[in-house]
Amino acid sequence: MDRLVVMTVGKTHSGKTTFAKELESVLQQSIVIDQDNHAEFINTHYKKLRPTEGPNTLKFSVTNTIVNYAIEQSNLHIILSNSNLNKSGRVNLLQYFHEKGFKSMIVYFDLPSDLLKDRVTQTGRSKAVFRNASSFLEVLERQEQSLEIQPSIDEANYLFVIKDPDHTAEVIQQIVSVHLNETSIIYFDS
Numbered sequence: 001m002d003r004l005v006v007m008t009v010g011k012t013h014s015g016k017t018t019f020a021k022e023l024e025s026v027l028q029q030s031i032v033i034d035q036d037n038h039a040e041f042i043n044t045h046y047k048k049l050r051p052t053e054g055p056n057t058l059k060f061s062v063t064n065t066i067v068n069y070a071i072e073q074s075n076l077h078i079i080l081s082n083s084n085l086n087k088s089g090r091v092n093l094l095q096y097f098h099e100k101g102f103k104s105m106i107v108y109f110d111l112p113s114d115l116l117k118d119r120v121t122q123t124g125r126s127k128a129v130f131r132n133a134s135s136f137l138e139v140l141e142r143q144e145q146s147l148e149i150q151p152s153i154d155e156a157n158y159l160f161v162i163k164d165p166d167h168t169a170e171v172i173q174q175i176v177s178v179h180l181n182e183t184s185i186i187y188f189d190s
Helices: 016-026 035-045 057-073 087-099 113-122 136-145 165-181
Strands: 004-010 030-034 077-081 103-109 158-162 186-189
Touching (some): 030 057, 035 057
Parallel strands (some): 004 103
16 A cells, blocks of 8 residues: 655644644554644754754754655655645655655645634744744734745645635545545545
8 A cells, every 4th residue: 555645735823733633643554744843842952053044954954854764764654744835845845755655645724814813813832933933923924925835736646625624524534535445636625
């Protein structure tokens, strides 16, 4: 049976981490790799090593090491729980997984901006993941300026779009069904 890589794509507070944890609990032999955990670890223990400008290359290095270890040293399906808002980055990463024999799935959280703004203003989530932002609202406002967010069907073997948070359980079930049945390309829009 093919190994899966499930990539979540979406703005802050769209439900990516919650979704990833729920999927991990029902998709046998899977693991969540979440860049927020790596950012918090670096900000807590290695803050002096963080780049002050440009991309957070230290966070990416930690994530890449964990991803490569999971690919080479396990038989687990991999659930990437990070924003993945840059199309070229997604395409390159998924190409790498395809070369390693994985089938790819993108789960795109296309939730209304008003809902996300409500979530970020009411959040109790730790700000220890920040490097250059002072609030999740600031992060959201930056993300809303990005033009490359929405993935297309040609980026992965499977694409699921969640427009309503109440449909996440249905998408999780679809992913498990696709995995068990080895179905070909599917596009699911909730």
